[in-house]
Amino acid sequence: MNDALKATLAPTLKSWIESANDPRSDFPIQNLPFGVFSDAVNERPRAGVAIGDWIVDLAALKDARLIDAHGTFSEPRLNAFIALGRESWRAVRVALSALLARDTPTLRDDAALRRRALVPRETATMHLPVEIPGYADFYSSKEHATNVGSMFRDPKNALLPNWSEMPIAYNGRASSVVVSGTPVRRPNGQLKLPDEPRPIFGACRKLDIELETGFIVGQGNALGEPIPCEEAEAHIFGMVLLNDWSARDIQQWEYVPLGPFNSKTFATTISPWIVTLDALEPFRTATPAQEPEPLAYLRHAGDHAFDIELSVDLRPEGAATATTISRTNFKLMYWSMAQQLAHHTVSGCNTRVGDLLGSGTISGPTPDSCGSLLEATWNGQRPVRLEEGGERAFLQDGDEITLRGWCQGEGYRVGFGECVGRILPARSLT
Structure with a gap:
């Protein structure tokens, strides 16, 4: 610099x-x-x-x-x-x-x-600030992955063996990425109720948020030419806030064996302002210790995390006051953006200018730092209480979610603005 x-x-x-x-x-x-x-x-x-x-x-x-x-x-x-x-x-x-x-x-x-x-x-x-040719979403918060693994598997084996070896991800749907302020319609899909032998079709009953950031690819790579981890940050234009809305009940039924599909494709919201990596440079910090040491293609020297405070507010329809349901920090992410991009391209996959890569849900170590309602309410068992009364296990129609993110400097802050979405009722298909 x-x-x-x-x-x-x-x-x-x-x-x-x-x-x-x-x-x-x-x-x-x-x-x-x-x-x-x-x-x-x-x-x-x-x-x-x-x-x-x-x-x-x-x-x-x-x-x-x-x-x-x-x-x-x-x-x-x-x-x-x-x-x-x-x-x-x-x-x-x-x-x-x-x-x-x-x-x-x-x-x-x-x-x-x-x-x-x-x-x-x-x-x-x-x-929408960029035309997005492709979108991939990672699963890089150890706290989030541990919570989900504990919830649906044995807590002693919450992380599958591959999680600590590589940044896990899935390819999402770029066409449904929308800018902050765009309403989000509750999706329909197949739901498998525990007491029914076959699935039913209907509106999602467990609509959730995912508090994430995303980065915009600024320099792509040719097909067959991976991006080295040490050079990956030079390929990143900047970061946005990202809410990868999730239909948990649709996801639970469809994700085996190939992962999420309709439970994720209906909408992904990003903030309108792209904060460049240069603006974030003063807030660079060390990533969490990685054990075991990553394979050679995922190693990079120096500090590759960023101290970004994150929060989620939920405001029910008609409410004057929003409730902050999560506070966490991007610096907790186990896998860095550079490692995510290096892994994404190591097979020879080409990326293009404007590609969006999501961090995955960002959760912290405490109950008030969960980046999803799935975790915060333990799959609906412990609803969160709202400022003006009432509670939420998952999102209701009319709820408005606002993500915020900022880096605190000496007498100033570098912020991302807001990432906002309001839930509309599902379309009737009868």
Whole structure:
């Protein structure tokens, strides 16, 4: 990381956009996450960067010749920009940081340009930031895997032998990945009731969340050419929050022998802002100890976890108050993002710009740090109590789930914003 890039991470750096200097803001000048937005003045989706309460219109800055990215910012997805490579991502970050710094007058003192280039976040509509060619979801939290294994198998053998040897994953459905704020309809499917000889068809009765993060592939690999673990982070553009909604009762019946299918394909929600790995660099930390030592292709030196605080809020329909049902941290993940990407490609599988890889449910060691209701309620046996009364074993129609994530710095935080979804009733197929 060169000196110019390091300067964008200085805790003392301030912006002339005052809301960005609020220590509670997710989007200080040290963050500068990328997304795609539109607004009432210009309904064309285009690239933007969040700072404080505002969005910087990158297409407007490109037109004013203040940043250079080969004309990619007017497109409705970020893929073309991401495909330019890490040096281009970093060049735009450095240019934006300089433009938005408190003592830089170029944009600050040009009222006409500010009107074109700054859009209030509250008036903007956010869109899916990337075209997602492929989606895979991992199972990399040891606490989560242990909880699930204990629940459905012998607690003494909660982890299967392969879990500690490689990052376990399944290939999901990219077409049903949606941006935060998109309603999620309760799925229908086959349900096997314990007292019935055959399955019935109906609406999911055990609809659940999965608190996850995801990363966006920024540089793919050719078919047959694996990505080495030590080089994997250079292939990652950034991270999002991710809720891999799960129909537990459909999943329980269908997952043998090939794993989840309809229980996962109906929706996966991601946050609209992609936080780059460069913005997360000050929050890098060590991964948990891995025993046994991974095979050679999964080894990497240094610190490859990130200290990201995570939370889940549940607000029932009509309720004024949400209940925080989970608090945990990304740094607990047993397998790193680099290891996940290296394992995904070691067979020769090619990845493409915009591919989404989910972390898997992120749980901690305490009951209030479970990343799913399946764990928090022990498959419905111990419902969680809500702030305004009532309880939940699994999600009900009208429930709204909000994921949040942030890294706490000295006087500032680098946040992901919100990842929100509200449950709609299942469609009637009769």
